[in-house]
Amino acid sequence: MIVLLLTPIVLVAVLLCRGYAPGPLVRALLWRYRLVNCLFGGLIAVALAMGIAVLAQERGLREGSAQAADGFDLVVGTPGSEMDLMLASVYLQPSRVGLLDGDRFASIAEDPRAELAAPLAFGDSHDGAPVVGTVADFVTHLARGAVQGRLFANTSEAVVGARSDLHIGDHFHPSHGHGHGADHDAHEEVEFQVVGRLPLTGTPWDQAVIVPIEAVWETHGLANGHGAEEGTRIGAPFDPALFPGTPAVVVVPRGMGAAYGLRTTLNQADDMMAILPGAVQAELYRLMGDARQAVTVLTSVTQGLVVLAVLVSLMILSRLFQRQLAMLRAVGAPMRFVLSVVWGHAAVLLSIGTVLGVLLGYGAAAVLSSVLTARTGVHVPAALGVTELRLAAGFLSAAAVAALIPAWWAARTPVAEALRRN
Numbered sequence: 001m002i003v004l005l006l007t008p009i010v011l012v013a014v015l016l017c018r019g020y021a022p023g024p025l026v027r028a029l030l031w032r033y034r035l036v037n038c039l040f041g042g043l044i045a046v047a048l049a050m051g052i053a054v055l056a057q058e059r060g061l062r063e064g065s066a067q068a069a070d071g072f073d074l075v076v077g078t079p080g081s082e083m084d085l086m087l088a089s090v091y092l093q094p095s096r097v098g099l100l101d102g103d104r105f106a107s108i109a110e111d112p113r114a115e116l117a118a119p120l121a122f123g124d125s126h127d128g129a130p131v132v133g134t135v136a137d138f139v140t141h142l143a144r145g146a147v148q149g150r151l152f153a154n155t156s157e158a159v160v161g162a163r164s165d166l167h168i169g170d171h172f173h174p175s176h177g178h179g180h181g182a183d184h185d186a187h188e189e190v191e192f193q194v195v196g197r198l199p200l201t202g203t204p205w206d207q208a209v210i211v212p213i214e215a216v217w218e219t220h221g222l223a224n225g226h227g228a229e230e231g232t233r234i235g236a237p238f239d240p241a242l243f244p245g246t247p248a249v250v251v252v253p254r255g256m257g258a259a260y261g262l263r264t265t266l267n268q269a270d271d272m273m274a275i276l277p278g279a280v281q282a283e284l285y286r287l288m289g290d291a292r293q294a295v296t297v298l299t300s301v302t303q304g305l306v307v308l309a310v311l312v313s314l315m316i317l318s319r320l321f322q323r324q325l326a327m328l329r330a331v332g333a334p335m336r337f338v339l340s341v342v343w344g345h346a347a348v349l350l351s352i353g354t355v356l357g358v359l360l361g362y363g364a365a366a367v368l369s370s371v372l373t374a375r376t377g378v379h380v381p382a383a384l385g386v387t388e389l390r391l392a393a394g395f396l397s398a399a400a401v402a403a404l405i406p407a408w409w410a411a412r413t414p415v416a417e418a419l420r421r422n
Helices: 002-017 023-032 034-068 082-089 102-109 136-143 213-219 256-267 277-287 289-330 335-376 386-402 404-412 415-421
Strands: 074-077 114-126 129-134 157-160 192-197 209-212 248-253 273-275
Touching: 023 034, 023 335, 034 277, 034 289, 034 335, 034 386, 074 082, 074 256, 082 114, 082 248, 082 273, 082 277, 102 114, 102 248, 114 136, 114 213, 129 213, 209 213, 248 256, 256 273, 273 277, 289 386, 289 404, 335 386, 335 404, 386 404
Parallel strands: 129 209, 157 192
Antiparallel strands: 074 248, 074 273, 114 129, 114 248, 157 209
16 A cells, blocks of 8 residues: 555656656755755644644554453442443543442452452552452462562562552551642551562553452451451451452453353343453444544645645745746756756755654654653553655655656746746
8 A cells, every 4th residue: 555655756757857866966955955955845844743742642542542441351349330431440530430249349350261360459559550359379360470579478468560659578658549639647647667579561560569358458447348256467358348349350260251241240230240351342443443534634734735835935945946937948958857957956955755654753763651650550652654654655755756846846837937036
């Protein structure tokens, strides 16, 4: 497809320059008016880079958000908004969700189709990073078994994400709440020691501080899910009567068939809701399809306006060397040779501007991706795809073919008029 888009510029070059060698004169024009040429090429690069950066960023957001949900096959919560449940469990965003009680959690955990049922607990933070309570098996699932250090073994230990500012061996006190409204003194009597670190997952969990769910419950004065006779044991199974509740349960099913079966079964209950985060995102992408098409159309219209601006600019630029062109025609240079010189000059500027635009667009997308990754915790990849290269190739061909208009205008200007103007 990209080769086909570049075919018109190749055909124009062959038809115009066949039998002639306009290269030396084109290089002379480029050097003689180098400052103006650099400015013109820079404007082309910036205009093209904007479109490339927008398209690359949109695709990166889709890929990053899809990757973030990879480790969350099935999430269960109370009936309500599927989006709120996904934001709370996958993206660790504060959301208003209800609590599942001990009996509901037990019914999920004891289902033979569930390989793992991990309850989550939220509410605290540390230096802006969420403190999440869960079970050790879920940490192993997130890390795919590659935990640096070790897992937490009691309620005073923690495991941190790969992007956390905390390191193994550090001690910290959690704050109650999130953001600027967090109370830093509410839990000053509670202290955790970091004993492990997750590998990079490309999800908001890379910035999280993960502790035993019993620690979160105890910190807030709740039961810890275990009877007194169990001592300091952490993790499943939990006593339903002593289970304070959980806003979300992440279920690792025994296969995709089990995931869909569990979702159907759990959604039939009046007091539970099961979602497949991947399916929720797919539905969101479907709803956003019109917005993506609008962005594509807007980008195309913008590039069309840029091509029009390029035509006007080339007509103005060609006036700088109308005297040289007039002298060529006065000494008998054929019209097609003069036309090839003017068009060749424009084609070189357009080609340089397009290459610089692709590079600048990639750089802009990389900067935006790093900013979004830092703010959301979702790894947003920055890479040029076929769509961006197709945009650049289409722009170059369209602008180069359109450049025949100012080139023809400059070459057709009467010699006497051109000499009089200069």
